Amino acid sequence: MLCRRQVFAALCILILLLNLSLGCTANDKNKPVSGPSVKEELPDKQPDMNLPAEVGANEAGQVMILMYHVIGGEKEQEWAQTGENFRRDLQNLYERGYVLISLKDFVDNNIDIPAGKAPVVLTFDDGTAGHFRYIEGEQGEKTIDPECAVGILLDFAGEHPGFGHTATFYINDRPFGQGKYWEEKLNRLVELGFDIGNHTLTHPRLNRISDLQVEEEIARLAQVVEETVPGYQVVSLALPFGIFPAERELLGKGEFAGYSYENRAALNVGANPAKSPVAVGFDRYRLPRVRGSTSELEKWFKYFEENPKEKYISDGNLETVAIPAEKEELVNKEALSGKELILWTKQ
Numbered sequence: 001m002l003c004r005r006q007v008f009a010a011l012c013i014l015i016l017l018l019n020l021s022l023g024c025t026a027n028d029k030n031k032p033v034s035g036p037s038v039k040e041e042l043p044d045k046q047p048d049m050n051l052p053a054e055v056g057a058n059e060a061g062q063v064m065i066l067m068y069h070v071i072g073g074e075k076e077q078e079w080a081q082t083g084e085n086f087r088r089d090l091q092n093l094y095e096r097g098y099v100l101i102s103l104k105d106f107v108d109n110n111i112d113i114p115a116g117k118a119p120v121v122l123t124f125d126d127g128t129a130g131h132f133r134y135i136e137g138e139q140g141e142k143t144i145d146p147e148c149a150v151g152i153l154l155d156f157a158g159e160h161p162g163f164g165h166t167a168t169f170y171i172n173d174r175p176f177g178q179g180k181y182w183e184e185k186l187n188r189l190v191e192l193g194f195d196i197g198n199h200t201l202t203h204p205r206l207n208r209i210s211d212l213q214v215e216e217e218i219a220r221l222a223q224v225v226e227e228t229v230p231g232y233q234v235v236s237l238a239l240p241f242g243i244f245p246a247e248r249e250l251l252g253k254g255e256f257a258g259y260s261y262e263n264r265a266a267l268n269v270g271a272n273p274a275k276s277p278v279a280v281g282f283d284r285y286r287l288p289r290v291r292g293s294t295s296e297l298e299k300w301f302k303y304f305e306e307n308p309k310e311k312y313i314s315d316g317n318l319e320t321v322a323i324p325a326e327k328e329e330l331v332n333k334e335a336l337s338g339k340e341l342i343l344w345t346k347q
């Protein structure tokens with residue numbers, strides 16, 4: 001026990017020194033800009049060895065990847081969430097200490113959020129009109145509809161600093177209705193900080209087509225996006241209908257007619273939170289999602305309230321992976337990629 005404490009203290013000092021030498025890191029972005037400088041703090045500032053325990057950091061815990069389809073309409077249905085209820089979902093997440101992260105940051109274990117916060121990932125499938133709609137003015141000017149998903153997210157993020165607005169839109173060919181704007185919308189999405197994901201060109205059942213057709217479906221959609229948004233790379237795929245192709249390796253890599261693609265993740269339809277990227281059993285090509293609906297969200301909020309140790313809680317430090325010592329066997333040490341593992345116990 002004594003030995004573990006000594007190791008922990010040494011680690012914390014090392015981490016503090018590293019942070020000081022780097023100056024203002026990305027983790028500082030949510031902290032107030034005023035106050036004493038790092039130099040002034042040096043003489044009496046002690047490393048906060050208890051922070052992981054204080055916030056209950058558990059970076060081997062589960063993360064919700066929320067899956068939305070239609071946004072809009074008068075009434076919530078299985079595959080449709082009203083704009084009003086979507087906004088309430090965001091409010092419920094915010095009030096429970098969640099912060100939005102992108103799908104690619106999740107699978108790359110680049111979860112850069114404050115200590116004590118929980119990450120959540122937003123995904124939208126099918127590129128329907130309610131995801132991104134313009135309102136056209138009489139002079140031909142266009143503004144983002146405040147009732148579409150993009151409009152609601154931007155508005156909510158503006159009113160709730162620190163929550164973020166990142167999300168991935170999984171599209172098929174020519175998304176978001178309003179035909180003439182689709183290319184401009186893809187560029188605008190990326191400019192606004194959203195991601196575009198691959199949902200195949202025509203949304204087929206991937207188990208009913210040949211390997212070559214699977215590659216064609218994935219490669220051609222990636223090509224459409226990458227040629228429309230110069231310099232942008234599509235790096236993840238949401239399976240149409242949640243159906244896997246016979247040859248699963250094609251989800252990660254393939255090529256068609258000289259155009260190759262590479263996905264770092266594939267999303268299932270699923271119905272439960274995903275394992276942490278450092279947890280044993282994490283499978284980046286079979287990521288489950290939670291359906292974005294009032295009842296499903298309530299169900300999982302309740303689950304995490306009753307089982308708080310199952311939830312991913314950040315230690316606020318991108319260079320370390322902090323987990324309760326009793327959860328050590330849940331960590332896949334090969335997935336740490338050079339990050340320091342901190343096993344904490346309550347003092």
Ligand SMILES: [Zn+2]
Pocket residue numbers: 125126199203239240241
């Ligand atoms: Zn779909």
